[in-house]
Amino acid sequence: MRLNENLNRLSKSYLFxxxxxxxxEYRISNPDSVxxxxxxxxxxLPLCDTVIKEMxxxxxxxxxKETFRGYGPEEGYLFLRNSVKNYxxxxxxxxxxxxxxISDGANSDIGNVLELFSSDNPVLVxxxxxxxxxxxxxxxxxxxxxxxxxxxxxxxxDPPGEKIPSQxxxxxxxxxxxxxxxxxxxxxxxxxxxxxxxxxIMFDAAxxxxxxxxxxxxxxxxxxxxxxxxxxxxxxxxxxxxxxVRCGYTVIxxxxxxxxxxxxxxxxRRLAARFNGVSYISQVGAGAVFTKSGxxxxxxxxxxxxxxxxVLSEALKKKGIFFTGAKNSPYVxxxxxxxxxxxxxxxxxxxxxxxxxxxxxGFGKNGENFFRLSSFGGTEETQLAAQRILxx
Amino acid sequence: MRLNENLNRLSKSYLFxxxxxxxxEYRISNPDSVxxxxxxxxxxLPLCDTVIKEMxxxxxxxxxKETFRGYGPEEGYLFLRNSVKNYxxxxxxxxxxxxxxISDGANSDIGNVLELFSSDNPVLVxxxxxxxxxxxxxxxxxxxxxxxxxxxxxxxxDPPGEKIPSQxxxxxxxxxxxxxxxxxxxxxxxxxxxxxxxxxIMFDAAxxxxxxxxxxxxxxxxxxxxxxxxxxxxxxxxxxxxxxVRCGYTVIxxxxxxxxxxxxxxxxRRLAARFNGVSYISQVGAGAVFTKSGxxxxxxxxxxxxxxxxVLSEALKKKGIFFTGAKNSPYVxxxxxxxxxxxxxxxxxxxxxxxxxxxxxGFGKNGENFFRLSSFGGTEETQLAAQRILxx
Numbered sequence: 001m002r003l004n005e006n007l008n009r010l011s012k013s014y015l016f017x018x019x020x021x022x023x024x025e026y027r028i029s030n031p032d033s034v035x036x037x038x039x040x041x042x043x044x045l046p047l048c049d050t051v052i053k054e055m056x057x058x059x060x061x062x063x064x065k066e067t068f069r070g071y072g073p074e075e076g077y078l079f080l081r082n083s084v085k086n087y088x089x090x091x092x093x094x095x096x097x098x099x100x101x102i103s104d105g106a107n108s109d110i111g112n113v114l115e116l117f118s119s120d121n122p123v124l125v126x127x128x129x130x131x132x133x134x135x136x137x138x139x140x141x142x143x144x145x146x147x148x149x150x151x152x153x154x155x156x157x158d159p160p161g162e163k164i165p166s167q168x169x170x171x172x173x174x175x176x177x178x179x180x181x182x183x184x185x186x187x188x189x190x191x192x193x194x195x196x197x198x199x200x201i202m203f204d205a206a207x208x209x210x211x212x213x214x215x216x217x218x219x220x221x222x223x224x225x226x227x228x229x230x231x232x233x234x235x236x237x238x239x240x241x242x243x244x245v246r247c248g249y250t251v252i253x254x255x256x257x258x259x260x261x262x263x264x265x266x267x268x269r270r271l272a273a274r275f276n277g278v279s280y281i282s283q284v285g286a287g288a289v290f291t292k293s294g295x296x297x298x299x300x301x302x303x304x305x306x307x308x309x310x311v312l313s314e315a316l317k318k319k320g321i322f323f324t325g326a327k328n329s330p331y332v333x334x335x336x337x338x339x340x341x342x343x344x345x346x347x348x349x350x351x352x353x354x355x356x357x358x359x360x361x362g363f364g365k366n367g368e369n370f371f372r373l374s375s376f377g378g379t380e381e382t383q384l385a386a387q388r389i390l391x392x
Numbered sequence: 393m394r395l396n397e398n399l400n401r402l403s404k405s406y407l408f409x410x411x412x413x414x415x416x417e418y419r420i421s422n423p424d425s426v427x428x429x430x431x432x433x434x435x436x437l438p439l440c441d442t443v444i445k446e447m448x449x450x451x452x453x454x455x456x457k458e459t460f461r462g463y464g465p466e467e468g469y470l471f472l473r474n475s476v477k478n479y480x481x482x483x484x485x486x487x488x489x490x491x492x493x494i495s496d497g498a499n500s501d502i503g504n505v506l507e508l509f510s511s512d513n514p515v516l517v518x519x520x521x522x523x524x525x526x527x528x529x530x531x532x533x534x535x536x537x538x539x540x541x542x543x544x545x546x547x548x549x550d551p552p553g554e555k556i557p558s559q560x561x562x563x564x565x566x567x568x569x570x571x572x573x574x575x576x577x578x579x580x581x582x583x584x585x586x587x588x589x590x591x592x593i594m595f596d597a598a599x600x601x602x603x604x605x606x607x608x609x610x611x612x613x614x615x616x617x618x619x620x621x622x623x624x625x626x627x628x629x630x631x632x633x634x635x636x637v638r639c640g641y642t643v644i645x646x647x648x649x650x651x652x653x654x655x656x657x658x659x660x661r662r663l664a665a666r667f668n669g670v671s672y673i674s675q676v677g678a679g680a681v682f683t684k685s686g687x688x689x690x691x692x693x694x695x696x697x698x699x700x701x702x703v704l705s706e707a708l709k710k711k712g713i714f715f716t717g718a719k720n721s722p723y724v725x726x727x728x729x730x731x732x733x734x735x736x737x738x739x740x741x742x743x744x745x746x747x748x749x750x751x752x753x754g755f756g757k758n759g760e761n762f763f764r765l766s767s768f769g770g771t772e773e774t775q776l777a778a779q780r781i782l783x784x
Contacts, residue, residue: 001558001590001650002510007658008664042462052455055673056448062636063444069435070635104496104638107668115531118394128493139507198393243462244454244672246496258393266399272403273527276499279671280636282445389716 006141015131015362019346026350036381038312039356041176041330043241045304048297051240051288053298058284061085061174072277075268076102076249080283083290084249089103093221095251099264101271103248106206106235111136112274113231113250116266117168117200124169126157128363128370130204141170150366155180155324155333161192166221169194171220172204174211177363177372178333181216187223193248194229198258209239209302211328227253231263240289240298240332247286296338305330308375308382315386320321333360337392345371353388398533405784407523407754411738418742430704430765430775431748433568434720435633437696440689443632443680450676464669467495467660468641472675475682476641485613487643491656493663494678495640496670498598498627503528505623505642506664508658509560509592516561518549520755522568522596534560542758547572547716547725551585561586563612564596566603569755569764570725571717573608586621592649593622598657601631601694603720619645630722632681633697637679638770639670697722700767700774707778720766724753729784737763745780 019039027035047055053390061067075081081097088095103109111131119141126132127146143167149155159169171190174181182190194201203220211218220230242248256263288294313326316334323334336345342359347383349355349371356363360370398468411431418425439447453459467473473489475558480487495501502524511533517525520537529536541547547570550562563582566573574582585595595612603610612622628639634640648655680686705718708726728737740749741763752762767774 001592002512003651003653004510007508008653010661012661040520044457044460046457046460047454049455052451055451055454057475059444059447059673062439062447063441065436065438065638068438068633068636070436070633072636104561104671105668108664110665115396116399118396120394132665139662139665191723200393202557241460241462242461243668244464246668246671259395261395266395269402270399270531273524273531274499276497276635276638279487279638279674279675281451282671291423374535386515 004139006139009138010135015358019356020144022347022350023356028379030354033354036353036355036377036385038377038382038385039358040374042376043237043243044376044378045241045301047241047245047285048294048301050291050294050297051285052204054288055285056139058281060245062280069280072280072283074271074275074277076100076278077280077283080287083287087290088219088221091222093219096254099251099253101250101252101267102278103250103300104246105237105248106204107132107234109233109248109250109339110202110204111139112270113202113233113252113267114140114168115270116263120165121168121211122164124160124164124167126170126172126175127365128177128360128367129170130172131341131363133170133202137168144325146364148366149175149178150182151322151335156182156186158186159190161194163197165197165199167197167199168202168204169199170204172206174207174325174329176207177331177358177360177367179329180333181211181328181378183215184223187217187220191223191225191229193219199229200258201226201384203230203232205232205234207329208234209298210306212306213328216328220382221251221253227255229256231256231312236289237287240286240294241301242282242286245282245285247282257288304379305375308377308379311382311386312373312375314391315389319387319389319392324374332373332375334371334373336369339369342368342371353385355385355388396531398531401530402527407750409748411748414739414742415608415748419431422746423747428745428747428769428777430774430777431750431768432766432768434768435629436596436768436770437511437633437693438679439637440632440686440693442683442686442689443677443737446680447673447677450673454672457706461672464672464675466663466667466669468670469672469675472679475679479682479716480611480613482601483611483614485611488646491643491645493642493644493659494670494675495642496674497629497640498596498625498697499524501625501642502596503531503641505594505644506532507662508655513558514556515559516552516556516559518562518567519757520569520752520759521562522564522688523755525594525596527563529560538756539572540758541567541572543714548574548578553580555585555589557589557591559591561591562594562596564598566599566721568599568718569723569750569752569759571721571723572725573583573603573720575607576609576615579609579612581619583612583615583617585706587617591621593618595622595624595626597626599630599721600626601690602698602722604698605720608720613643613645619647621648623648623704628678628681630769631694632678633693634674634776636677637674637677637693639674696771697767700769700771703774703778704709704765704767704781707781711784718767724762724765724767726765728761728763731761734760734763745777747777747780
């Protein structure tokens, strides 16, 4: 039996294991110390009332013969696809319901959508970035090259100078881990580049709900031409805390054609063959997010995290430390003080202050000397962390 | 941009679309007729009380900060993996919890698990069979050959005479669509064949809960040697009606090695890179299935469907029509009377009696002249259908 040799090329997820190990060692030698964990990208507030109420109703639906739902449509229930469609309308984007595919989360669809394309196409990924893009492409055997995101370009690299044909180009904006967010013009450059080179843009919009500066795009489809060359992958995880509920969506415009084939139709065919849809209860919960009361409640939560991000960024500003993010993102990404390496600063920050963050180098070589703090912690913890930053 | 050309080789899911079309035409020309639908493989009873109660609790967990669950382990919560482990113990099978991977359903994992193996390995699939095996392999570009399941072998073909190396061999027992169920000796032949040829068995146990004759195996791991060469894919859909809740599990024994690699470890690595786990609420519901009250309640539902299957099979017996299934399966698979072709009988049965079934040829060429009825309908409907069969 021959194995998929690509699986062996996956790097073991060293980052979070190593963090856990060092935190454990610290706990053992400092049993009385209170740890402040700003290392996670996981939501920490409970689901909002409207979502909870609707999910209870959905569970009740499953308890009665008349309302029981078995296999649903693999592309998702129309009620939810229509809700997503209306959400895009608030961004000035017209979509049809059947351009929207409900998924069990962004992570899954990052790999699923890739099955549309041949393994021969080269991949372009920013460095540093969320590791799932690289992993999904390694498993399918694609060659990956990197776009350097550095302090010089404020972690927002432009498309490459060279016109390389037929690339799969990843953009994550607002970015994980740097929080940096592309503007209209910068994204237009990518769309133009993709159209010129017969490439496809995979736009990860998982953090779109954190975009708070009105002039910044929160969807690639706000850019003219994008419907011909971009797929947008999004999720209810960061807007509404669905990390444990599992629901997301992927937009594949009907205008996209490659080699004469309609990509939307091809994906529909793949879904019919490979998927039986997302949990009815999760879909009902997701639908509730986009109701009036749902949006009011999730906005309050988002504001809570935004305030945390602001507290952290103001401390960095006062200390004159270079950072990106915070304004349109739950993440604050800053240069390690004293020219420390990422892991060196991790140890220093943990041992001196009891604060856990994420070493930037864990997201790619250009993350070296940088550090990520998350605003998903509690207000008090975040304020304590800010005080510690001021003591640096 | 080069596409994955394999997607174009997927046959459009003609079967159920064509059924829907013909049923619609019938409805229009017979507006007053009451349709009896025994064409579906979808569960129709509501979820049992214990599952509903626990899912409400899980929703409540998500409403409070102290009990909120964000990202869970990608391989599934330990509480559920332990429940599955204990369920296998009742079948006399010892598993470790980390040999069990919680999935969002059998259909998804049929394709996911395939990523372990190179696209060069040939695939062996029975004909007729559930179409998902073929589709998932076509997308990944594998060459497929077929094992003929026919009336001569009572739809339970043996391994091929020729020893072909490194095959991915599918077995579905109890079978969809034929309901035929392998015995110990027949499965031992497959295990021996797989061990001899360095092949892997993909054992689809989705209908295991319907096995009611005690001497028949309901898991491939009841066969000596299987832990070295078999992966078992299962689901809560047919045991407990989770077709809309979405939860399943896949067993990959730690004893399986190919090319010197531990397959269980490799799959763990794939999951970490590609998946964020199944909905917490679905997992809690699934855990409730395996409690004492859960098992009592789902058994009552299974008995309800079994009774339906018996009603259908007894009518066929009385008419002297050859059939398989019914005893250990929700499906009854019979030879079309009057030597009719599958679609011919579909039209006849629909127009004469208002009953919808599934034409056997939709599951493969050897399904021609056969027809599938499902026991997932209501008791009255099923009795009416049985009366009609007696009128044939």
